[in-house]
Amino acid sequence: TLLYTIKFEDMPLVMLCGYPCSGKTQFTLKFQEYLQTVRGKNVVVISDDSVGVDRNRTYHSTEGNEKEHRGDLRSQVQKHISRDTVVILDSLNYIKGYRYELFCISKNCKTPHCVVHTDTPKVTCHKWNDTCQHYQSGLIDELVMRFEPPNPKQRWDNPCFVVPPESDVVDDVITQISDHLFSVGAPRPNQSTQSQALAAPDFMNQLDISTQEVLEAITSQQQLGSSTFKIPGVEATLTFNRTMNLAQLRRLKRQFVTYSKSHPPSDVTKLKEGFVQYLQSLV
Numbered sequence: 612t613l614l615y616t617i618k619f620e621d622m623p624l625v626m627l628c629g630y631p632c633s634g635k636t637q638f639t640l641k642f643q644e645y646l647q648t649v650r651g652k653n654v655v656v657i658s659d660d661s662v663g664v665d666r667n668r669t670y671h672s673t674e675g676n677e678k679e680h681r682g683d684l685r686s687q688v689q690k691h692i693s694r695d696t697v698v699i700l701d702s703l704n705y706i707k708g709y710r711y712e713l714f715c716i717s718k719n720c721k722t723p724h725c726v727v728h729t730d731t732p733k734v735t736c737h738k739w740n741d742t743c744q745h746y747q748s749g750l751i752d753e754l755v756m757r758f759e760p761p762n763p764k765q766r767w768d769n770p771c772f773v774v775p776p777e778s779d780v781v782d783d784v785i786t787q788i789s790d791h792l793f794s795v796g797a798p799r800p801n802q803s804t805q806s807q808a809l810a811a812p813d814f815m816n817q818l819d820i821s822t823q824e825v826l827e828a829i830t831s832q833q834q835l836g837s838s839t840f841k842i843p844g845v846e847a848t849l850t851f852n853r854t855m856n857l858a859q860l861r862r863l864k865r866q867f868v869t870y871s872k873s874h875p876p877s878d879v880t881k882l883k884e885g886f887v888q889y890l891q892s893l894v
Contacts, residue, residue: 622652622697623792624688624717628704628761629729629774631666631754632740638729638774638781639701645785646697650793655691657684658701667747670703670754681709688713692720705758707768708866708893714767715870723792726761726771727784735776765892814879818871821882822864825890830857845887863890 625642627635639656646652659666662683669680684702691698704710710726717724731739733755740746746754761768772788774781825842832840833854840849855863867889876885 622692622694622722624692624713624722624724625697625699625788625792626704626710626713626724626726627699627701627729628710628726630731630733630736630758631670631703631746631751632736632743633729633731634739634774634776635701635727635729636660638727639699641781642727642785642788643699645789650789653696654699655696656699656701657687657691662687666745667750670746670750681706685709685712685716689716692716692722703754703758705754707759707762707765708863710761711765711767711893712866715866718870725788725792726768727774727788728761728771729774729776731776814875815872817879818868818882822867822886825883825886826857826860826864829855829860842883842887845883847884847887847891849887849891863893 627639629635636658639658643654643656646654659669659680662680664680669677684700688698688700700713704713704726714724733751736751736755737748740748740751761771763769763771770791772784772791774784824844828842829840829849833851838851838854840851842849864886867886871882871885876882
């Protein structure tokens with residue numbers, strides 16, 4: 612397990628996620644008003660509307676360029692995240708790997724973060740969409756199928772606050788989120804779990820070698836038709852629910868390396884195990 616320390620030094624990143632037309636924007640507007648009027652915070656909202664996208668075209672599985680859109684949103688987060696501003700990302704954010712990328716940005720900036728899940732049933736989303744006409748009906752069903760719900764057991768989805776569709780409890784959820792982000796100090800880690808300083812050149816070399824050995828083991832076994840992989844030096848097996856090409860594996864490796872450089876584990880011999888755990892959580 613990679614060890615890390617949360618430092619509440621800067622303003623938080625708040626990531627909304629949920630089905631299309633599940634109430635994310637309505638919640639964002641209420642939360643923004645609360646932060647500005649009650650807490651006196653500067654707030655920047657980044658959304659599909661703020662970057663000017665056609666939802667039906669962008670999120671269509673065959674016609675859209677959703678990857679580019681996610682990159683635009685990520686760039687806006689990196690631009691505005693700071694000591695003085697609360698950044699609220701109001702978008703679907705339904706891919707767990709993308710939420711992990713945003714988590715890494717917040718950690719590298721020493722900024723607290725949280726996930727807010729608007730847990731609205733699909734039938735209600737369809738009903739609300741009939742009013743606002745944001746999505747084609749078939750696209751909502753498609754995006755619901757793609758949705759990867761947040762898992763609070765994963766550090767990039769923790770803490771996760773759930774917003775039910777009942778409007779009478781939204782104010783309570785807003786208060787809970789705000790109290791957590793602004794009133795709770797950083798947890799004091801145990802001395803035994805502190806990350807040990809590692810020589811940068813040696814650590815980077817070990818990180819590159821370990822992750823590359825994992826990729827080579829996966830690609831060689833995948834060529835033989837296997838979807839379950841045994842990685843040398845790692846006790847647990849790795850199982851993919853879909854085939855991953857080399858370009859996709861390299862992208863996941865880069866994400867893991869980016870995080871590990873700023874949050875090195877206490878035991879460099881656990882790098883392979885950490886990378887395998889990371890891959891298993893995403894694929």
